Amino acid sequence: MPFGRHCQCGKCRKGSHQTRAIEKMKGRNYILSVVLLLLALRLVAQDLSIKRYADTIRYEMKYGRIIVPVTVNQVVYRYILDTGGQTATIWEEAKAMGGQLTGASKVTADMNGKANMYSMGRLPEVKIGSNLKLSLTTIALPDIKGFRELGVVGILGGDAFKDVVMALDGAKSELRLYYPYRPKGLKLSDGIPLAYSETWHVNFPLSFSGASVQVMFDTGVPELLTMSEKDYLFLAQTQAATVVRKGRGTLGAGLEGLGEAKPLKQVKMGEFALGGKSFQNATCLVAPNVPTILGAELLKYGVVTIDYPRGRFYFQPYEEASADLAKAAPIWDVSILPAHGRFEITAVWEPLTDRLNIGDEVVAVNGKDITRLLLSETTISDIFDRLISSETTITMKRGNRKFDIPVHRR
Template identity: 25%
Template sequence: MRMMCKIIFSCLFCMIFFPMVAQQYKTVLPYRMVGGKMIVEMSINGSSRSFIFDTGGRTALTSEICEELGLEVADSLQVTDVNSNQAFYPLVTIQSLLTPDQKINFTNVPALKLSSPSPFECFQADGLIGSDLLARTMVEIDGKAKTITITSAEKASRVSLRKMLPFVKAGMPIIALQAGMGNDIICLFDTGCPSFFSLKESDFDRLKTAGAFQILAEGYGEGSIGVAGMAMADTSLRVQFPLLSVGGTKFQNVTSETSTPPFTLLGVKLLDYGKVTLDYPRARFYFEAYEPEYDLASKHYNVALRVKDGELIISTVWTSMKGVVEVGDKVTKINGKPVGMYDFCESIINGIPELKAKKKTKLTVQTKRGEKVIVYQKE
């Protein structure tokens, strides 16, 4: 069981760049999952580095690698991150971004220079590969094989058009899903989002009177961490969609929490259920499901936890724990044993070992009104 800490680095962009590559090409790029992120290897200006593969964002580099490689700022660009925070970022140019098999060399690639310290430190990544880099390509993502196949797009995909959804916005995999009967949700396929589905608050407001979902719980807690920082603590709702359709594939009992991204997000966990192909030039999204229908019914913890300054704290409180504990309260014991100091990055990647053993765990929590013992469990 991993920490309930939402880290989504996507930064949506207001313009798309088209890097020059060869006329015909194909590469198979292996990826590995680290803390809910797709990590790929690329060579930047001759130096092999790790990158987060993020279809919801645009290409970006850490400040540290920009300084190391001597990349000079050429311009700036305003971007919007996953928390809808807008900021101007410097732009640098990557002379060469080469795949490991040396079959595709993206040249003169504009990239955001992110502020220091690196937001990718926990994932040991030096940057982010976004949809802007892929604008002239066809991309097939196979979650079973853990591969990303990038090809030139002279011909359309051979996948049946019955499995296709058109992009709503050219250059980005933004598509229309169906919630129940006749309720459209405009949604961004974002491999930077670690969950299956994340509901934008304005879509919640629009759909709540249509009977598209039921409210399971109300929570108060910290928001996602984006490239511009963590969102302020706020109220969120946990909802369940009886039916959510991705093209012809039906997903039953889909749970989501409301948040404030620019779009509702369809996240990387979609790849657990089928293969995705993105035809960027033709603005087409294909989903080849392994099964025609899935039931995603699940339970969720009554509080969320995260590591702050080495200590384990309450980061979100859901309905059953309201008035019992508060955001920021410190966990002092787990099943009666004093807690130690925790590494933030280790908790993001591998979770807290003491919380993995049992379905129900007793936590001793230091609150403003003294110590309390609560049961940390799914409900």
């Protein structure tokens, strides 16, 4: 039966009480509309009150490390950007910044997986870019020679960016910070969900020829890929990872110094894709007790955006064409680092594993004496970077005997 202002009740033949019911319903709808409107206006007002910003910070790339300026108490310092680490500062420098000790904690702050008890501190009035201002918890570090050589006072971890969206553009050497939203064009549904991490590490699944493992995007590692022994064994079952050659040694020096020598593998990986871009024939180093890492070399191929508040990882390639990495990152038959007051062999690969030992002293490279050079990682890195050929000779010393060994980059 139609129901309206001029309709009559079937019992009393009057429409007045029906009219009152309609008017009461309209009144309720009006009140509800007003409440919803006020709520919407409040949300809009809150949104307008949020300070939105987009900062661009130029960074320097030095020996594969991203170095960014950070202002503390109105003084500019330089830090290594390390998304796989926790913020840590040489405490002598932190005290000059006005830092205060707050306690101690056991921290795994080392690329070799070593943990130690470190004092913890707090840095006041930290500013990254023009708008990101915070008080920052930091690990208190002893004086580290490698940091001094790079001209930095520590590492800046993902914990510093937990409230913002961070983009890294390798082509422009730019760190871009956005708050509170992502840059235009990036949808939440397009990002790779991040696994929960109390230390704000960027962990997500990555598939190699259809088999998936968890990787950590870590700007503190220069190489494109390093992998744990456990993940390699899993991928090898589906032929998504095959051994190219074997070796022995350590992947490098961490905060706790050189790691113990371990079995190493150089492995060819199955195809993987990020942001629609395919990567083929990538090689990586495999070692026990290290995480599987996607390193800073990824920035050669596209822009990485990390939405920390919403837990998303984005990769926007510079070119859509597949990247064939078969010859992208050859490595030398040996690794040499300063240790025990001299330059020593810290890793050796086939076919030299039967001729050289970990800890052997190196006294010359390409016929040039290195015993009087500054004992540092950057010194030996510069020597090998300047070599044009993929072959050179290193001079070894065992006791009173010296001998030459040809080494190759492959």
